[in-house]
Amino acid sequence: MKPTIALVGRPNVGKSTLFNRLTKTRDALVADMPGLTRDRHYGHGKVGDRPYFVVDTGGFEPVVDEGILHEMARQTLQAVDEADAVIFIVDGRTGITPQDKIIAQRLRESQRPVWVAVNKVEGMTRGVVVADFYELGLTEPTAISASHGEGVRELISEVLERFPVDEESAEADHPKFAVIGRPNVGKSTLVNAVLGEERVIAFDQPGTTRDSVYIDFERNDRHYTIIDTAGMRRRGKIDDVIEKFSVIKTMQAVTDANVAVLVLDATQEVSDQDARLASFVLETGRALVVAINKWESADEIQRDRIKREIDRKLTFLDFAKFHYISALRGQGVGDLFKSIDQAYHAAMIKIPTPKLTRALQLMVERQQPPLSGKIRPKLRYAHQGGTNPPVVVVHGNALEQIPAVYWRYLERSFMTMFKLQGTPLRVQFKRGDNPFQEKLEEPKKQSLMERRRKVVAGKKEESRKKLAAHRAKKPLRP
Structure with a gap:
């Protein structure tokens, strides 16, 4: 060790x-x-x-x-x-x-x-x-x-010197998930609940956590890394230089993670900062699970209100799972962990090209791309171009004419067909080149008769030059 x-x-x-x-x-x-x-x-x-x-x-x-x-x-x-x-x-x-x-x-x-x-x-x-x-x-x-x-x-x-050399082989890749949210929503308490010990300071004071803390642990014989991050406030509210660095470290932690766990406070409104955090996760392409914490402290009015605000302000997170938990009491943490595992598997999935192509063909049969003038884009085949998030590369003709609404239709259809819960998916278009274009641009091959004419012409020109050179060397008669 x-x-x-x-x-x-x-x-x-x-x-x-x-x-x-x-x-x-x-x-x-x-x-x-x-x-x-x-x-x-x-x-x-x-x-x-x-x-x-x-x-x-x-x-x-x-x-x-x-x-x-x-x-x-x-x-x-x-x-x-x-x-x-x-x-x-x-x-x-x-x-x-x-x-x-x-x-x-x-x-x-x-x-x-x-x-x-x-x-x-x-x-x-x-x-x-x-x-x-x-x-x-x-x-x-x-x-x-x-x-x-x-x-x-x-x-x-x-x-x-007093410790033996560690000959243990390098560990395989394992899930990393970052716990993010506004200050004092219970991120560190959730980290301690997941770990089963008071691993990080959970204090009733906003801004207790200033740095992103990486913690390795095992659960059900599997290795994980959880990242406790600093709370991110609105930019106008940040006047401490150290807190500005903490925000940068939080953003770096999200980029470094496979899954982000966005923690909301059930006793408070869903703020614009919560929506910005979710948008940042979506921009980075990371898988996402949303945890509404302090559910035991919210009354019926607060619970109904936050559900309405989630439907109104976080509608773009329809791919993510939402959990209503109590990190302090440990309620719902087990189900939250199942969603983290599911989101990680969806983010790292590898789909064979034949399956993606068949799925693309079914989507086109169900709904063809709209006409652009007299041209209808043709979607020919698809293959996977990356993971975390999964990227599907679609090849075809006139793909630059595909509108954004059809783009979103393809993304949602791929996610539905392959049951990708908890991760965004991106579709990239790549216009196919004509495989015969190079042959068409090559000069036409000369016929046998043309080649013979050129050979004969060349020989005649060579004889003429030799004759001219011989006459030039011959002395003139007196």
Whole structure:
């Protein structure tokens, strides 16, 4: 198994910067402010032939006993319990602090192997900087610069030496689904309900989740990745730079996922922002499942209202399944997961060309494309051009004359015939070229008589030139 390495330390000591360095990504948000990372954030790294998991944690404030900082500290301790090794990151420019001593004591109590990484030492004398941190009573401190990469490779190599080489083969592709929605609709609570544990912070405060958190898990002996994303508000409501980055990370998570789970709040109206989120998912071509959360808190009037608003504002999501759930109580989560599996299979389906062509012929027999002037487009055959979303490429003549209404008719008919529930489908037209066009454009072959005439003419011209040259060399008579 790959070893799991947790990054622990006070706020703003460079944990997320080191996480990005170890994973060779920019998955963790980085800014010069404390408390940016709040949830555990997992990533994959590799040094030579040594792969590993690395966990970015929130800033550890061990003396706080309430509020969001307490929840962050609890998440950090849980990450330590799950880890095989811990890298304790301290700030070389600030020096040792009372919080560092308390964290060191907590790590000793965890009985996990701990390495002390003294960060931000660029341009400083390393021996002098690390001297103070021997007081922590842990392993020998290692001076690093996460932002510049100095000493990072040596540190992670030293950590991995105590673990055997993972010879496990690469895992096959598996479903990824992103949980998206406006702030405070219960996304993190739903993630915890799916996982069966308090994996991410669920706090009654909008904007608790700031980063997209990727979590691998297994269900019914199958591997999945769930992505908890930050809530997306209207652009005019976003005045925090960090929140703007969170919106970008959410959009990237939707693009990276196979299925998006749009979470709505049953106690609130379906807003324009909900419709924009759904439109973005549709534009990216991702499969979609809609979860109306907090159903247990809604009264009859609110339930009737949100059903009417869904019919009115989200009519373009007729391909998706809608579930009325309670993430807090776990009601309806099992059925929601079945729809996620169904949407994933529909998004990744591979349909043979003969079946697509026969389906196309049935559609044309049922409803031919309308005339464009004196020309009627001809649809000849179809084949699949991609997955997630499924793409059907239709070949024929005069396809540029097909109107949008017939385009939509083909898309809906393909989805109905192949029972594609939960994913959009796209039809692309490709005008067929005449296979005989090249032959028609070739010069006509010359007849045998014409070739003989040319040969005779050539010989005559050659004899004439030789005779002229002979006469030119013959001396003139006196």
